[in-house]
Amino acid sequence: MADKSLNKTELVAAVAAASGQTQSAVNDVLDGLFSTLADSVSSGTKVTIPGWIAVERTERAARTGRNPQTGATIEIPAGYSVKISAGSKLKAAAK
Known part of the structure; x- marks a missing residue:
């Protein structure tokens, strides 16, 4: 890091x-x-700055999880997340 x-x-x-x-x-x-x-x-709405960055909302399906303290099975509802992708100029700057 x-x-x-x-x-x-x-x-x-x-x-x-x-x-x-x-x-x-x-x-x-x-x-x-x-x-x-x-x-x-x-x-x-997806936001794109060509060559630099793209930001978009993604969907997550409902799934079954586990409570780490009790071990009980829980249902995690569907929701949204954010995906951020680096463009070619940003990737080149990281080299």
Whole structure:
């Protein structure tokens, strides 16, 4: 695992420095991006930024599970999950 990470505050500062925008403006843009992603995924719309990333909602079927404390069988209802796929440019940057 990578032992380095970048939190939102550090990301905002880095993007602001690279783009010449204020940190406040960059923060507002990121908040808008995350809000739009959440709205799109919740409505079942796939969001794709070609070469970089794709985000989509996936369905999970109902299944039988086991309570780890008691060992009792439980029914886990069907639900949704989120699938995030890296694009070719992002994959190339990781090499």
